[in-house]
Amino acid sequence: MNPKQHAKRNTVVRVIAFLLIVALVYGALTRLLTVNNATEQQYIRSFYLEPKNSLDVMILGASETFTDYCAPLAWQHAGFTSYPLAVSAAQGTMYPSMLREAAKRQSPAVYVVEVNGFLYTEDERKELGKAATREWLDTLPLSCSKVQAIGECVQDKRLSYYVPLLKYHDNWRKPDLIRNSLSLQQQARDAGYSYTKPFLSISMFLTETDEIPVRQQSLDDFNEQSLRTFCEMAKAQGIKNVLFARFPHRTVIENYDAVFAELEAVVHEYGYDFANFDTQMDAIGLDPLNDFANAEHLNIFGAEKFTPYLADYLAQHYDLNTAHSQAVTDEWTRCAAFTQQMLPVCEDNTRRYTSEKLDEFSPVFADCR
Numbered sequence: 001m002n003p004k005q006h007a008k009r010n011t012v013v014r015v016i017a018f019l020l021i022v023a024l025v026y027g028a029l030t031r032l033l034t035v036n037n038a039t040e041q042q043y044i045r046s047f048y049l050e051p052k053n054s055l056d057v058m059i060l061g062a063s064e065t066f067t068d069y070c071a072p073l074a075w076q077h078a079g080f081t082s083y084p085l086a087v088s089a090a091q092g093t094m095y096p097s098m099l100r101e102a103a104k105r106q107s108p109a110v111y112v113v114e115v116n117g118f119l120y121t122e123d124e125r126k127e128l129g130k131a132a133t134r135e136w137l138d139t140l141p142l143s144c145s146k147v148q149a150i151g152e153c154v155q156d157k158r159l160s161y162y163v164p165l166l167k168y169h170d171n172w173r174k175p176d177l178i179r180n181s182l183s184l185q186q187q188a189r190d191a192g193y194s195y196t197k198p199f200l201s202i203s204m205f206l207t208e209t210d211e212i213p214v215r216q217q218s219l220d221d222f223n224e225q226s227l228r229t230f231c232e233m234a235k236a237q238g239i240k241n242v243l244f245a246r247f248p249h250r251t252v253i254e255n256y257d258a259v260f261a262e263l264e265a266v267v268h269e270y271g272y273d274f275a276n277f278d279t280q281m282d283a284i285g286l287d288p289l290n291d292f293a294n295a296e297h298l299n300i301f302g303a304e305k306f307t308p309y310l311a312d313y314l315a316q317h318y319d320l321n322t323a324h325s326q327a328v329t330d331e332w333t334r335c336a337a338f339t340q341q342m343l344p345v346c347e348d349n350t351r352r353y354t355s356e357k358l359d360e361f362s363p364v365f366a367d368c369r
Helices: 003-033 038-047 071-078 092-105 122-139 144-153 165-173 175-191 221-236 256-269 277-284 300-317 326-351 363-368
Strands: 057-061 082-086 110-114 242-246 273-276
Touching: 038 082, 038 092, 038 122, 038 175, 057 092, 071 082, 071 300, 071 326, 082 092, 092 110, 092 122, 092 144, 092 221, 110 300, 122 144, 122 165, 165 175, 221 256, 242 256, 242 277, 242 300, 256 273, 273 277, 277 300, 300 326, 326 363
Parallel strands: 057 082, 057 110, 110 242, 242 273
Antiparallel strands: none
16 A cells, blocks of 8 residues: 555544544433433333333323323233333324334334324414423434434424434533433433333322313314324334223313214224223222322322223233243332332322322432332
């Protein structure tokens, strides 16, 4: 190799090395600074810690899925594994990307899809949608699926979703926010999995004087198209079992019967199932005041009733696998033990109406790990 060729090769090597360093630094800074809701972002990240093809049930939706349902309790009750992959106020447009992310790692016997995301009004979509979309998309690992999800969920001004540092570069001025996010990520890595898969207890209950909201939710054209897009994608992926479910709410919806009849008709058109647990509160044993944290979510007492009810429903209607490897069984046994230590604290806080939100990362449960 002559001197000119040698110098040219060295230049190419230096450029490649420089670009690799830039990419590594950019990746590290992006992960460090991209924080909006550290706790719920960790709920998403912890999904990727679950062993591949170890989950019997995947639950997709908004915050109801991890406040109303506790996966380790379902494991203890019915012997199946499950995980809610969700974010607060998730929009129906986000559900296809949730399904893709779940299907890349898991082959569950059934997907449970909480339908609230298909019922938001246009104003609610504008008010709640951006924060939920950012939380979901900004937490997804960089991949072709993420790029596709951005195209599905974001109508304009997409650049900051592709390059999150454009939005979050000032987070270096918020050391407590960054420190909390890093702490949650480290706790999850140390455990190797989520202890509660996840579960969040809201330490509140309804009273006779609480006003129950009346909402004008509907399956409008936008929502119906979102629902159909999800169903068509599930069909295209060969997914046979999807249960669209309305989890228990106290919210009053105008034209309630017509709204859910229309939603159910669309779901059945694609050969999927629908269950409205709003109408089964007596069978579940839910107290309309003491078992609800607010009009949209159950508290710990409600979750302890709804979880086994839903678990029984799933076990009766779908062929769920309850035979797992020893490693998976050991993990879920530890998770169930952790959850059993967590429940009395959640119950006590709820009785005292502390308004706290408790999950596996709450300092009070540090000694349970």
